[in-house]
Amino acid sequence: MSVSYDFTGKVALITGSSSGIGAGIAQLSAKSGANVVVTGRNTDRVAKVAKQCTDLSPKQLTALEVVGDVNKQVDCDRLIDSTVQTFGKLDILVNNVGFAHMADVDTEDYFQIFQNVMQTNLNSVVYLTHKSVEHLAKTNGNIINISSIASKISAGR
Template structure:
């Protein structure tokens, strides 16, 4: 059985979509006919994924690149304004941008690290979601929050990350109740370890990343983790399926 998804005419904004899970999500949505907005802090990466999305789009729809830092309110405002000015609406918001780091409560820099993690993983999500409601209500749209298994399972040295994801899960539950009457559906997903650049971005070496992924993968029933596989099998079934091919 194969399943295809038809997102023709839909507009999807995916934060943190210049790499990893966000990029895989954007590519699959583009392949399914959606107009996608690609955003991240590094222009080169944003443009690269935009090009790939345009290439896989059935009608060659050009992805919209917006270089932005989600921890800056002015950047988030510009991101949303550019999306609406370009496409006239918003159907799908994927809050994916995430940041992790290793720091224990006894460390001198813990409070600084905790604030940085919360600003990216939680506060930016709350801000963008709040700003997007007026547009999602018009389209009866969807919000997908990319949480983590860390939101329900503790880990040594990652308390800030765990707390931010646990808060995201509760935020999701609460706003699902708040926004249901507006016709906006809200869900979150809690992926396990996925082989993306997030560990490289927190200064681990290639050897350390390989060892870490191998250790984690050995504990999973399928023994692996893939951004594309995870996106296809876990994220898309949450969204409305408008075409099925059996």
């Protein structure tokens, strides 16, 4: 079964798009005609996926590369601002970045581990959504939040 999408003229920002599922979403969005924003913490991986997106784009649209950490508000601000400055709008925000760090409750730095997970998996989503909603409202845009089955699995000793 072949599925195709037409995102011609749309601007898609995908967090965590320098690898994994995020890279796949960015590539499919580019292949479907969207202007794509590729972001992550690793410059080389961001550049690699951005080139792949440009190569897949039917009109060879250049993907915007934004290196940054969604745990830093200044980087989130720069991510939204760069997107709107470059493309003039934002149509799709995909909150994809996330990670898990398993630790027992008696682990010495357990609370710091918990805070890091929550900062990445929850706070960054809330902040980026807050920062982008005014732009998405103008385009009648969409927000897609990616989650994991891991949130439904308990682990312990």
